[in-house]
Amino acid sequence: MQRSRLVFWIFCAPVLCWLFLLIVLPHLDLLRMSFRGENDYGDMVWTFRNYKTFFTEPIYWLTFVRTALYAVITTFITFLLAMPVSFYIAKLARARIQGALVILLLLPFWVSELVRIYGWMILLRESGVLNFFMLKLGIVDTPIEMLYNDATMIMGLVYTSMLFMVVPLVSVMESLDDSLIEAAHDLGAGQFTIWRTIILPHCKPGITSGSIVVFMLTLGNYLTPNLMGGKNSLWFTEQIYNQFIASFNWNQGSAFGFLLLLLSSFIIWLGLRLTRQKLDEVAS
Amino acid sequence: MKRIVVFALLAMFVLAGTARAETLKILTWKGYAPQKLIDAFEKETGIDVEVTFSNNEEMIAKLRATRGAGFDLAQPSQDRISSVQEKYNLYQPLDYSRIDSALFIPSMLEAVKKNTKVSGKSFAVPFCWGTSGLIVNSDKAPGADSFKALIDSKYKGRVSYRLKRPTLIAMGFALGYNPFDLYDDPKAYKAMLDKIADTLIEAKPIVKNYWANGDSLLESMRSEEVFVAMAWDAGGWKLHADNKAIDFKAPKEGALGWIDTFTIPSKAENVDAAYKWINFIMKPENAGYFSSQEKYATASKGALKYTDKEVAANFDRSFPQETIDNINWYPPVPANLERMEGMVLDKIKAAQ
Numbered sequence: 094m095q096r097s098r099l100v101f102w103i104f105c106a107p108v109l110c111w112l113f114l115l116i117v118l119p120h121l122d123l124l125r126m127s128f129r130g131e132n133d134y135g136d137m138v139w140t141f142r143n144y145k146t147f148f149t150e151p152i153y154w155l156t157f158v159r160t161a162l163y164a165v166i167t168t169f170i171t172f173l174l175a176m177p178v179s180f181y182i183a184k185l186a187r188a189r190i191q192g193a194l195v196i197l198l199l200l201p202f203w204v205s206e207l208v209r210i211y212g213w214m215i216l217l218r219e220s221g222v223l224n225f226f227m228l229k230l231g232i233v234d235t236p237i238e239m240l241y242n243d244a245t246m247i248m249g250l251v252y253t254s255m256l257f258m259v260v261p262l263v264s265v266m267e268s269l270d271d272s273l274i275e276a277a278h279d280l281g282a283g284q285f286t287i288w289r290t291i292i293l294p295h296c297k298p299g300i301t302s303g304s305i306v307v308f309m310l311t312l313g314n315y316l317t318p319n320l321m322g323g324k325n326s327l328w329f330t331e332q333i334y335n336q337f338i339a340s341f342n343w344n345q346g347s348a349f350g351f352l353l354l355l356l357s358s359f360i361i362w363l364g365l366r367l368t369r370q371k372l373d374e375v376a377s
Numbered sequence: 378m379k380r381i382v383v384f385a386l387l388a389m390f391v392l393a394g395t396a397r398a399e400t401l402k403i404l405t406w407k408g409y410a411p412q413k414l415i416d417a418f419e420k421e422t423g424i425d426v427e428v429t430f431s432n433n434e435e436m437i438a439k440l441r442a443t444r445g446a447g448f449d450l451a452q453p454s455q456d457r458i459s460s461v462q463e464k465y466n467l468y469q470p471l472d473y474s475r476i477d478s479a480l481f482i483p484s485m486l487e488a489v490k491k492n493t494k495v496s497g498k499s500f501a502v503p504f505c506w507g508t509s510g511l512i513v514n515s516d517k518a519p520g521a522d523s524f525k526a527l528i529d530s531k532y533k534g535r536v537s538y539r540l541k542r543p544t545l546i547a548m549g550f551a552l553g554y555n556p557f558d559l560y561d562d563p564k565a566y567k568a569m570l571d572k573i574a575d576t577l578i579e580a581k582p583i584v585k586n587y588w589a590n591g592d593s594l595l596e597s598m599r600s601e602e603v604f605v606a607m608a609w610d611a612g613g614w615k616l617h618a619d620n621k622a623i624d625f626k627a628p629k630e631g632a633l634g635w636i637d638t639f640t641i642p643s644k645a646e647n648v649d650a651a652y653k654w655i656n657f658i659m660k661p662e663n664a665g666y667f668s669s670q671e672k673y674a675t676a677s678k679g680a681l682k683y684t685d686k687e688v689a690a691n692f693d694r695s696f697p698q699e700t701i702d703n704i705n706w707y708p709p710v711p712a713n714l715e716r717m718e719g720m721v722l723d724k725i726k727a728a729q
Binding site: 101152153155156174218219220238240241247319320323325327332336338339340341342343371 | 432435437438441461466534541542563581585586587589600602607624713716718719722723724726727728729
């Protein structure tokens with residue numbers, strides 16, 4: 094007993110060191126920094142001003158609202174697309190094809206996000222692959238710019254987050270007893286009723302955990318909005334980057350970082366409350 | 378069990394120890410340390426060179442995060458040194474006796490020394506210089522000769538620029554201000570920035586995108602998606618080599634002139650190697666090779682002899698004497714302007 098506990102701590106030590114030194118400590122420093130600021134004489138003092146700036150300057154909170162809204166939309170579209178895909182993989186596909194399908198889903202994630210985004214840009218740009226074929230086939234006369242707008246950006250975000258929705262959905266759907274669906278069918282329920290009363294309630298934990306992951310990933314994404322989004326697409330993460338890098342205002346940047354953490358946690362809490370769920374149910 | 382762990386740890390320390398030959402860590406811009414010169418330097422001195430690519434803002438942020446450690450040599454622009462040095466103490470004063478001043482063009486060396494002076498000590502020597510201006514596809518946009526072309530509805534959807542401070546400065550000149558004169562007057566500077574913000578927000582339908590990566594801008598100019606862009610001269614010359622219609626053009630407001638430098642961060646580990654690299658790369662033949670590769674002129678005296686003829690021709694074509702006289706050189710940026718500008722840049726990007 095003693096011995097096994099010692100082994101446990103030895104194996105845990107690297108993880109704990111990692112967590113504490115590389116994640117907890119820097120966050121504490123950021124938290125301290127977010128409450129510091131220059132007063133009118135240029136001295137560093139304790140202040141709430143960095144947090145106040147967020148609420149008093151419309152461009153900051155509006156950017157946050159916009160980012161959060163787009164993240165919710167992205168999550169919802171991802172859910173709509175992932176539902177039939179996971180149902181097919183979990184229930185309809187034959188066992189041998191199942192593995193192949195999951196591999197197909199995983200495949201794009203073997204290259205980095207940056208490469209995937211540049212791939213999309215090559216496809217969609219004005220002198221890109223898609224326009225080339227559309228011109229050749231005579232569908233359009235002049236090339237269309239498909240990049241640099243919000244719709245493309247959301248598509249990119251959905252593409253990036255599909256996997257994180259499909260995997261939890263497949264795993265909950267596998268535990269769904271087929272006979273329930275058959276019984277409902279025999280008793281005369283329609284397609285819609287079966288989805289609404291049997292499949293969706295059963296998948297609820299998977300939907301919630303998938304949604305949380307997708308929402309957080311989208312909200313914290315930096316590359317996709319920056320590269321595929323257009324001239325109006327200021328994302329909140331980019332604003333944090335700008336505070337740190339362009340304005341040299343680390344205090345403001347850390348305040349924004351913590352606000353992002355708090356507000357996104359709040360949105361998830363709200364989502365759980367609205368759907369009457371508890372986080373530990375979802376996690377199990 | 379325990380023995381294995383101890384053994385593994387020991388092995389790690391031993392391996393880590395042997396891996397540390399002498400290295401020189403350079404924090405610089407893409408292209409500023411060509412592989413051929415790195416190889417020659419390694420052969421000559423036996424020092425390994427590690428290069429990290431960056432830009433002005435990220436260089437400062439990186440050095441600030443480590444309080445000046447982690448790199449032995451950095452290459453910020455000369456106007457971004459003194460205010461940062463005063464505030465965060467990122468660099469160490471240069472020992473000019475260890476630098477072979479005969480290698481430098483004297484007037485440039487003096488100017489950089491003067492501009493990077495903080496409490497009596499200078500912090501930089503010049504490396505190369507260039508300008509920001511317009512890259513114009515003269516087949517498609519023959520009339521573009523002013524920064525105003527960037528906000529001209531004639532070129533709607535065919536314009537690209539960075540959303541960074543040089544664009545703000547350029548717009549300031551286009552609107553008839555002299556931003557550099559206003560550096561010491563924050564109030565007037567703020568008023569100018571607000572005017573620029575209004576102009577750029579109004580001009581949003583005209584710009585295709587705000588470019589962030591030099592190579593992708595060149596790609597969209599090459600594929601004729603963009604006709605007019607604000608960018609660095611060397612980019613325009615690279616394009617000119619492939620397509621004669623595209624070239625760098627100094628706008629009539631005057632191109633914006635910058636000088637990139639060598640500085641030594643305050644906690645540099647290998648200062649000797651840093652001085653060696655400076656003296657090595659400023660040798661005319663090495664600087665000339667860099668110019669031929671990257672098209673930027675250097676502060677090395679006599680490098681022109683070792684530079685390709687085409688590159689010299691670029692220079693003659695784009696910079697007749699009166700254009701050179703018209704260049705607006707960046708003076709040192711006073712502290713706190715960046716914060717104001719950051720806010721304006723966010724405002725422009727967020728506007729619908």
